[in-house]
Amino acid sequence: MLVRRMLESMYPGDTICDITGSTLQSYINERDAGRYSFDKATTRRTAANSPDRQHFSGNAFRLGAVCEIDSTKLDVQVWDDKGNTFRPTVTALFDVACRVPLAWAIHADAPNGFDHALLLARAIVGRKAIPGSAAAELSGSATLPVALMKQINPYLEDDSLAVPWIFPHAITIDGGADFRSATFEAACRAFGITLVLAPPNTPTVKPHVERNFGTTSTDFATWLAGATGSSVANRGKRDTPTLTLDSYGSRSTPGSLPST
Secondary structure (H helix, E strand, C coil): CHHHHHHHHHCCCCHHHHCCHHHHHHHHHHHCCCCCCCCCHHHHHHHHCCCCCCCCCCCCCCCCCCEEEEEEECCECEECCCCCEECCEEEEEEECCCCEEEEEEEECCCCCHHHHHHHHHHHHCCHHHCCCHHHHECCCCCCCCHHHHHHHCCCCCCCCECCCCCCCCEEEECCCCCCCCHHHHHHHHHCCCEEEECCCCCHHHCHHHHHHHHHHHHHCHHHCCCECCCCHHHCCCCCCCCCEHHHHHHHCCCCCCCCC
């Protein structure tokens, strides 16, 4: 109605003012494609965060040269020690060159800078020194070509982990207070790791770890009891959470998170 009134005021007596409502609506829909002009304000804000340019490729030609770290809520509900249900938070440190997660951690609450410093330590210390590493021994893998991997990499031993050791030289972070904490910055500075701060409202600057979260949700979390999908509304009526946070973490042994 507002568009029709504007047409009549701008072009009085013109035949364009006599078009039917359906035709006028089709013209409006054609010009509104991708703009979300008549949607909710939250939808318009989300669409405004999408850049007009292509996603940041972030190609790296050396292992550890470009890494990305981020946290997100897992698409699965678990029980705490009191029987309450909640969605845990996962943090992943992702290498761009080989598309492999260097380290990850699952937390009941939002992680802080100290938690990220421990995550960094898990990524850079020797694999044999990681507690619980016996669950991911290369010699016990039924899918990895053990003999071929040993032939290619002479540093692999029978008790080596099935995850490559990569030292992160630069890590891209967002503006979260946990990533910009003094503890995490000091840990990176101690090992000569450069922190690259992404611009605000630009998740496309670290698309690889974001995509890895999507792969984890669709290829891993969706098969667990209590999976919620993209929202709690997608959870099945009879699909009640049967895992605790500890049991869920035990399934996420090193090397089990999917890569892209």
